[in-house]
Amino acid sequence: MKADGGLYYDRYSVNGRDEWLMRIGEAEAPPILFLPPLFEEMNRIRALLAGIMRGVAALGFGCWLPDLPGTGESERALEDCGWTDWRDAARDAGRCASRNSGKPVVVASVRGGALLEDVVEACGYWRFAPVDGASLARDLARSKLAGGGGSAGYPTPDALLTALAAAAPAEPERLRTLRLDSDPRDADLKLDGPALWRRSEPDTSSELCGALGSDIAEWAARCAAC
Amino acid sequence: MPTTRGLSVALSDAGDVDATLRAVLADVLGIARDRVDRFDEATALFGALPEFDSMAVAGLLTELEERLGILIEDHEVDADMLETYGALLTFAKAKALR
Numbered sequence: 001m002k003a004d005g006g007l008y009y010d011r012y013s014v015n016g017r018d019e020w021l022m023r024i025g026e027a028e029a030p031p032i033l034f035l036p037p038l039f040e041e042m043n044r045i046r047a048l049l050a051g052i053m054r055g056v057a058a059l060g061f062g063c064w065l066p067d068l069p070g071t072g073e074s075e076r077a078l079e080d081c082g083w084t085d086w087r088d089a090a091r092d093a094g095r096c097a098s099r100n101s102g103k104p105v106v107v108a109s110v111r112g113g114a115l116l117e118d119v120v121e122a123c124g125y126w127r128f129a130p131v132d133g134a135s136l137a138r139d140l141a142r143s144k145l146a147g148g149g150g151s152a153g154y155p156t157p158d159a160l161l162t163a164l165a166a167a168a169p170a171e172p173e174r175l176r177t178l179r180l181d182s183d184p185r186d187a188d189l190k191l192d193g194p195a196l197w198r199r200s201e202p203d204t205s206s207e208l209c210g211a212l213g214s215d216i217a218e219w220a221a222r223c224a225a226c
Numbered sequence: 227m228p229t230t231r232g233l234s235v236a237l238s239d240a241g242d243v244d245a246t247l248r249a250v251l252a253d254v255l256g257i258a259r260d261r262v263d264r265f266d267e268a269t270a271l272f273g274a275l276p277e278f279d280s281m282a283v284a285g286l287l288t289e290l291e292e293r294l295g296i297l298i299e300d301h302e303v304d305a306d307m308l309e310t311y312g313a314l315l316t317f318a319k320a321k322a323l324r
Contacts, residue, residue, distance in 0.1 A: 135292050142284035182249030183293050184242060195253035198285045203256070 006057060012066060012096035014089045019074055020067040021093055024050075025057030030224055031097040031105045032056060032216065033120060034065045035090055035113030038136060038164075039156070040143070041197040042071065045110055047204040048196055048212075052108075055213030061220060062101055066093035079155050083163030087119050094120035106220040111197055112136050118170035124223025125175045126216055129183070129197070133167030174226065176219050178212065189215065243322050246293050247315055254285045267312030272305065283308065294322040 008023040036042045036049060053063035069085045070078030076085075098105050104123040109116070114130035140156060179187035180195060193208035252262045255277040272278050287298050298321065307317045 131292060135288060138291070139284065139288040142288060143281065146280035146284040180249075182246065182253070184246060185293070185295075194256075195250075195289065198250075198254045198289055199256050200281060200285075201256070 010064075010096070010100070012089075012093050014069060014085065014092045017069070017076065019069060019076075019089060019093075020072065021096060022065045022067070023062060024053045025060075025062040027062060027100045029057075029060055029062035029101065030103050030220065031062045031064060031101040032220055033090075033094045033097050033105045033107050033122070034063060035107060035109040035116050035120075036065065036068075037110050037197055038068075038086075038112035038115075039140060041111050041136075044197050044199055044202050047202055048209060049110065051204055051206070051209040052213045052216065055210060056217050056220075059213070059217040061217060062097070064093065064097040064105075066090070079157055081160065082157065083160050083167070087116055090116035091119040091121070094122060104224070106216075106223050108216050108220075114169040115164075115167040118172055122172075123174065123226060124219060125172050126178075126219050127169070127175070128178045128212060129180065129195070130169045130177060132169070133164040137161055137165035174223055176215075178215060240319055240323065243294065243319050244315060247290070247318050250286060250289045250293060254282050254289060265311040267310065267315070269311040270309065271311060271314060272308035278308075290318060294318065296321040 006024055008027070010021040010023055011018045012021045013019075034049060034053060037045045049065065053065065057063050066089055067074050068089050069076045070081035094105050094107065098121070105120065106124040106126065107117045107120045107122045108126045109130070110128045111131050112133070114127040115133050117125055117127070140161065176189075177187045178189045178191060179185060181190040181192050182195075183190070191208065191211050193205050193211070194203070196203055196205065196208075248259070248262045248265065251257075251265075252259045255275065257277060272283070283303075287303065290296065291298055307313050
């Protein structure tokens with residue numbers, strides 16, 4: 001399915017069930033699989049992610065973004081999804097991008113997306129502001145207390161939360177990590193910019209978008225040459 | 227069990243804690259960094275800044291945990307600790323520099 005501005009909606013199959021895979025750029029271009037932040041952070045970062053994908057596609061890459069089962073336009077209910085469904089979805093979306101392009105993928109993850117990337121068969125891994133699952137689980141619990149509803153509006157299954165709390169980013173080969181310069185943790189590169197995943201209203205930053213996009217493109221080109 | 231990379235921090239400097247706290251407040255509240263840089267010990271926070279609601283408190287605590295490499299228990303959080311910038315900084319230093 002083709003939309004305007006080089007935007008396409010493909011389908012990928014997770015354990016026999018179809019989910020949506022958004023693509024910006026040509027299907028045959030060197031593929032980058034984007035793994036989004038999880039839960040509410042996904043909505044807050046959506047504009048930044050779309051901006052990054054447009055920028056990276058303009059540099060000649062195919063940018064693929066899956067809807068995880070139970071999120072976005074998925075026909076499955078989040079209540080019925082487990083941590084394994086999301087891990088399988090990352091793996092299968094990566095295979096789909098690789099098969100359609102005929103080239104190995106590079107994974108680019110933001111925040112909690114880093115918890116899913118090690119299952120993707122990729123020639124390189126890039127992450128921005130990765131986070132432990134335990135921290136995301138604590139944030140969901142706090143938001144629930146503060147907001148008085150489900151986990152920040154998400155009817156999150158207990159089993160998924162338990163698995164999330166035990167998840168930590170893996171350390172694959174050919175990994176590059178970026179963080180904000182206001183974050184004291186280790187990184188290969190630190191960038192000036194806002195922690196948009198903390199904003200109560202979705203927002204974006206064109207400077208951050210441009211800096212992240214060009215770093216992804218450089219890293220992907222280097223990994224593809226390995 | 228996968229190993230973690232760069233998720234542990236050891237801040238040894240009170241100035242680092244101050245800078246991290248200001249950065250987190252600017253990020254969570256969505257207010258300009260130069261305004262946060264003018265906060266002093268007596269600047270009133272919770273109850274005085276309209277941006278600082280209970281959801282912002284939740285985000286502040288989690289982001290401080292991540293960036294300072296600390297854990298904050300629910301019973302440690304009260305109105306006094308969130309009342310002024312000075313009180314919040316004292317709390318963050320006590321947690322991060324112990």
